[in-house]
Amino acid sequence: MSAVGKWLDIGPVDQLPALGARTLPVRGGRKIAIFHTANGEVYALANQCPHKQGPLSQGIVHDTTVTCPLHNWRISLVTGEALGEDKGCVPVIPVKIDGGRILIGRAAALEGVA
Amino acid sequence: MVKVTGGQRLDIFGIKKEDLPAVWADRNAAGMVSGHAYAKALRTVKTCVGSNWCRFGTQDSTGLGIKTEQMTWGSFMPHKFKIAVSGCPRNCAEVGLEYIKKRIVEDVEGRVALTARFHFSQRFMQDDPWAKRAAGEDYKLHQHLAEIRPLAAPALVAA
Numbered sequence: 150m151s152a153v154g155k156w157l158d159i160g161p162v163d164q165l166p167a168l169g170a171r172t173l174p175v176r177g178g179r180k181i182a183i184f185h186t187a188n189g190e191v192y193a194l195a196n197q198c199p200h201k202q203g204p205l206s207q208g209i210v211h212d213t214t215v216t217c218p219l220h221n222w223r224i225s226l227v228t229g230e231a232l233g234e235d236k237g238c239v240p241v242i243p244v245k246i247d248g249g250r251i252l253i254g255r256a257a258a259l260e261g262v263a
Numbered sequence: 264m265v266k267v268t269g270g271q272r273l274d275i276f277g278i279k280k281e282d283l284p285a286v287w288a289d290r291n292a293a294g295m296v297s298g299h300a301y302a303k304a305l306r307t308v309k310t311c312v313g314s315n316w317c318r319f320g321t322q323d324s325t326g327l328g329i330k331t332e333q334m335t336w337g338s339f340m341p342h343k344f345k346i347a348v349s350g351c352p353r354n355c356a357e358v359g360l361e362y363i364k365k366r367i368v369e370d371v372e373g374r375v376a377l378t379a380r381f382h383f384s385q386r387f388m389q390d391d392p393w394a395k396r397a398a399g400e401d402y403k404l405h406q407h408l409a410e411i412r413p414l415a416a417p418a419l420v421a422a
Contacts, residue, residue: 159409166401171408183408207280262413 156245156252159183162191163249170206170215172196173253178262181242182206183251184226186213192226193244193253199224199237270309270345272300281405288397296336296391304339308332309347311355324350337389338381 203219
């Protein structure tokens with residue numbers, strides 16, 4: 150497995166909107182949302198709120214948090230945990246930036262793929 | 264679903280994010296700038312059916328409504344505001360606020376000055392904020408960043 154590498158290059162950072170997100174479908178797996186914060190940091194979560202599966206990629210990004218468009222749950226982009234009184238956790242996909250390109254962890258990205 | 268509201272606005276539901284630029288383009292081509300049914304802007308001008316269709320109608324209210332929309336389109340403001348035209352005193356378009364009537368109907372000089380100020384502001388502001396996006400700007404923001412295809416070898420196709 151080492152031949153295929155631990156990281157997947159999914160494109161340049163400048164293709165992400167400021168304070169927004171874009172999606173990354175995984176064939177046979179779950180869709181991933183890539184978020185861009187005001188500080189220019191990049192995070193990746195499964196694109197499903199733990200509450201009612203709302204599309205987090207269409208939520209509003211603030212600090213290191215995204216607010217689900219469906220019921221206003223606030224989800225930490227760092228830990229994937231729901232904040233405040235709500236309980237739940239979204240799978241986090243590790244991200245690193247290398248030379249202006251976004252790399253995401255292969256194993257986490259492919260989780261659930263048969 | 265498409266819902267036509269009392270103020271001649273169109274509610275169009277269920278559009279996918281990736282289809283939005285094409286929808287904006289279609290609507291712009293038809294002269295219907297997106298936003299005038301929901302934005303902080305002048306909303307579409309509400310009218311009664313007027314003397315064309317109503318036996319009580321004394322004036323062409325739909326005609327004046329259309330002229331008013333053509334004059335005021337593109338006026339995006341800090342708050343929504345609405346204009347309506349009624350063709351007779353029965354006031355089916357529900358026109359009229361006392362303060363506005365005092366400033367516009369009764370105060371002729373004030374009306375002339377406000378009209379001039381509005382037209383001056385429209386010289387700089389009257390543009391369609393969706394036109395660039397409809398023409399293709401930032402079109403990639405409406406598409407997936409990439410797609411991972413784990414089964415067909417470890418291939419990755421960038422958008």
